[in-house]
Amino acid sequence: MSFFGKNIKKIRGVKGLSQQAFAELFELKRGTLGAYEEGRSEPKIETIIRIANYFSIAIDDLLTRELTVNQLLKFKGDLTTYAEDIKREQFANIPCITDNTSNEYIAFYDKPFFIKELPIVQLPVNPTKEFRAYTVSNLEMTSHDKGFYPKDVVIGEKVPQTVIKKLNTGTLVFVVVGNKLIFRRLYVANNNAVLRADHKNIEDEEYSLSDIKEIWRVRYVFFRRIPEFSDAVEDKLIMIERELLKMKNRLGNE
Known part of the structure; x- marks a missing residue:
């Protein structure tokens, strides 16, 4: 048969x-x-x-x-899915700090057993570098309805203590300092770190660099909603149009 x-x-x-x-x-x-x-x-x-x-x-x-x-x-040939032949791209597994885990993170940020239990974000970034994801939980980094809102996610690359002073002024960072986890802009003055919010009603917080337990420089951003870019673009186009009109008028009068 x-x-x-x-x-x-x-x-x-x-x-x-x-x-x-x-x-x-x-x-x-x-x-x-x-x-x-x-x-x-x-x-x-x-x-x-x-x-x-x-x-x-x-x-x-x-x-x-x-x-x-x-x-x-x-079997090879037309039938196969070629699954065994494809070299799969390895995405980096990035532990993510959420609202539910932020308080525990402050206490256990340096404990591998805790980090392994955090939710994971997979991204096509350099897997040899150390990254951490942070879920925004407040409105401190908003300004005039723009900026970061709760549930937005930022991805930070770990910054060694020796490199903190070399960061550009106003670099977005999230840090573990004291009993807080803070997401703001960094300004370094002498041996102090000033953490400044974009919201005008939030006061700066200042700490000695030696008090910072962990610092992550923001590299990537995932917004929960689509940011409004159109106003800024339209304003620039209008300005360019006006300048061109002025140049045309000047040339016509010569």
């Missing part, structure tokens, strides 16, 4: 091909293919060879044993 019929039906299932599509692929009639699958007819040797070659399946395997789906997926 040949397993040809069962195997080509299974191939169709793996490939997602209808009887009509499969039949047309090998210049067969749909009824003829149905007869093969039901065991009412045996194919010509030329048909067997064409199908076996197309899917890179040994003729002996196609005829003498029932193939499993897993076996079919391992």
